[in-house]
Amino acid sequence: MHDEVMVLGATGRTGRAIAAELHARGVPVVLAARDRARLEEVRDALSAVASERLGPAARSPRMVVGGFSDLLAAIGRERPGVVVNTVGPFTRTALPVVRALPPGTHYLDLSNEYAAVDDVLRQDRRAAVAGQVLVPGAGFGVVAVESVVVRLCDGEPRPRRVRVDAIASVATEAGTLGSALAESIADVAAFGGAQVRDGRLVRTRRVVTDYRTITTPDGDRVGAGSGASGELLAAWLASDADDVVAASALAPANPAVRAVLPLATALFRIAPVRRFVVGRLSAIRFEDRPRPRASSWGHARVEWPDGRVREGWLRLGDASVFTTAAAVEVATRLLQGEGRPGAVTPGVVFGADLAVAAGGVVVDAPA
Missing domain, CATH: 3.40.50.720 (NAD(P)-binding Rossmann-like Domain)
Incomplete structure (x- = not known):
């Protein structure tokens, strides 16, 4: 019907x-x-x-x-x-x-x-x-960052460079990670990293790049690193920029962890290893926890060929x-x-x- x-x-x-x-x-x-x-x-x-x-x-x-x-x-x-x-x-x-x-x-x-x-x-x-x-x-990531890009680019010429940051703050409820989310994590890891350079998608061996600490309008300092995501594709299509980076606060903050992620990418492409790791991931248990920050954020920074730069933020509560x-x-x-x-x-x-x-x-x- x-x-x-x-x-x-x-x-x-x-x-x-x-x-x-x-x-x-x-x-x-x-x-x-x-x-x-x-x-x-x-x-x-x-x-x-x-x-x-x-x-x-x-x-x-x-x-x-x-x-x-x-x-x-x-x-x-x-x-x-x-x-x-x-x-x-x-x-x-x-x-x-x-x-x-x-x-x-x-x-x-x-x-x-x-x-x-x-x-x-x-x-x-x-x-x-x-x-x-x-x-x-x-959902949160694509809608939050894309909306900021669309607003900043409205009525403007084609930008040269765009960076977006999805900064989620989520309360967790007790339970296990589950097989569907574990499989999604495996898919992201197996895909590897990506950015848009000179108007083309460029796959990178490093899963997380361009890691930086961002200060939100609330004053919270949050680390975010770029990778291959729906946010990257959405920001690229919404802006048509030559260079696009899409970062997430979910990227690991530890440099040593980020350094070994390319190894994880290779391993997740091996079917038996993937099945083993997905099984372990899906069984991870979570406790009830409040969200770590008062707000979630969608953020974009847009730069044009003439040197102009605009930034915008979208404030949200719980990202879920x-x-x-x-x-x-x-x-x-x-x-x-x-x-x-x-x-x-x-x-x-x-x-x-x-x-x-x-x-x-x-x-x-x-x-």
Whole structure:
């Protein structure tokens, strides 16, 4: 049904949060995942909250239960208006989901791997013919930094150099890392580093480069290093700059760790080693912890050939909360028929105001 949003991975932390917010807004939701018992728990919880907010008119979410291939088949059968993909690793799930979409069904995901975002964007012509809008990277990193780049470059000539920094502050809840996130980490490590130089993507042996300490408008000093990410591709497309660097505060601060990362890249390309390490990573346990800083940030510095430089910041709270809000905002706009058919990043299709609508606050200079 083209008035519904199907959430793939609806029992996961982020999928559950996205489904809950959509349902609370009165958007018809289809919950899709492999575990029936957990899916029923999510459905019942969402129904209870929606009944309190919307009354008897609240519509209980429908469910689709099955493995990944079953969910792909269900997309063609159910024909939802929008599919929200929260199932990682996106380097393995994004393209199969996109190819399963019937004409007129739109798509978004939370990918931040360079390869995954690039895979979806390469479907632009196919999506345009099918009347679909495909939006990869509809989460914190891509939306936060891309929105700043779009705003700084609006009405300006083509810049020479762009650096973006995604500075996440996230509260963690007790549990294990999980296989999907472990696989995503392995994919990023196996891909290696990358930058844009002279208008071309350049792969680098070093996974993390251009590490520097950045002082946020709150006065926090945070280290960030560049690598291959969806943020890199989004900032490049949004600016068309000759040189682009995309950095993240998740990059390791220890120089010795950064120095041995190229070895990890080589090892992650060996299948048996990868399986072993992914298994160990997925079992890592986390405790409940508050976020380390009051704010998360998207930051961009843009330099033009005439020497002019502009910087911009986007202030957020918890980065995971922003991811939920951004995905819900994109899904709602797609369901309402906004956006041109094709494959495009969030800030390019919806503008810099998308991040503000999701809760971001523009800060042009340190306070």
